Amino acid sequence: MRAATAVTAITILSSLPVAVHAQSKGIRLWNLTTATMTGFQLSPAGENKWGPNQTLNDKDKELDHDERLKLTGIEPGRYDAKVSYAGDRQCIVRGLDIKAEAVISVADKDLKECTK
Template sequence: MRPALAATAVLAAGLSTAALAQGKGIRLWNLTTATMTGFQLSPAGQNNWGPNQTLSDKDKELDHDERLKLSGVEPGHYDAKVSYSGDRQCIVRGLDIKADAVVSVADKDLQDCTK
């Protein structure tokens, strides 16, 4: 019985190590006062916008104080294009995104807003 118990302990340790290695991923936290309908990232200064991350949310938008796991984003230095209903768009410059961290956007971060 001891070999089976030892094998179970080794298996459990391996699973928890794998889970730790995956981490929680990069998450966006909407601290603006409005619901985001779009969130796109570009390497800082390049205006090469990636996909709209809010489309992966269950209701396709990110409410105030809601968090969303970002997909396909590597740690680095980015600018973000944030969209709201009514065609309002704003830029957030110089986001430093780290692995398995939460990046937040608040009203004070929004620049160059249209409409």
């Protein structure tokens, strides 16, 4: 009986890293601005090569104040972000340092080079 219990315990413990990895939350954006984001695009820092609009991954296609969103297709690194709002307002956030499994936040004080 002890051997069977030991084998079961080893099987369970050996599968834990896979289970923990499967529950990964990935890189997430936290909107701490005072407005709802209608667009969030990333570019490698200084390159102005904007990727897809990440807010389209949200169920309502926008990111409300204090809402979080999982970013897809993003590797850790240094990025600039283009943030869009209703009414064609756009702002840039320069030099975001994105780490694996991290939450990056954008607040009003981070917004630069705003239009409209």
